[in-house]
Amino acid sequence: MIEDTIAGIESRLAHAQGLSAEQRAELQGLVAQLKAELVRFSATNSDQARSIAGYVDLSTHEISRAEKHPGLLNHAVAGLSYSVAGLETQHPRLTATINAICAALANSGI
Numbered sequence: 001m002i003e004d005t006i007a008g009i010e011s012r013l014a015h016a017q018g019l020s021a022e023q024r025a026e027l028q029g030l031v032a033q034l035k036a037e038l039v040r041f042s043a044t045n046s047d048q049a050r051s052i053a054g055y056v057d058l059s060t061h062e063i064s065r066a067e068k069h070p071g072l073l074n075h076a077v078a079g080l081s082y083s084v085a086g087l088e089t090q091h092p093r094l095t096a097t098i099n100a101i102c103a104a105l106a107n108s109g110i
Contacts, residue, residue, distance in 0.1 A: 003035075008057060009053075037094040041094055052083045052084060059105050077106060
């Protein structure tokens with residue numbers, strides 16, 4: 001299920017017209033890192049891994065919309081950030097990847 005969600009995110013980013021080539025490349029690289037981290041994380045925390053993937057999916061949906069709604073993007077990014085709260089010690093790479101995705105989304109210019 002997580003793999004399907006990530007595949008959808010990858011597809012959405014590949015076709016997102018509201019992103020510069022640099023933004024697209026950055027997000028695609030981060031999603032590749034996230035995929036590896038979530039597969040490991042989901043072995044012991046499948047529900048939380050699905051939540052994280054869902055928030056990344058929602059965030060990339062908002063960033064790729066033709067008509068941007070900054071408030072919705074901010075809400076999705078806040079949920080994504082909250083989804084890894086408390087994981088810094090046990091899963092530092094996952095947390096760092098999510099934080100980098102949040103920063104990239106926040107810096108997207110909308």
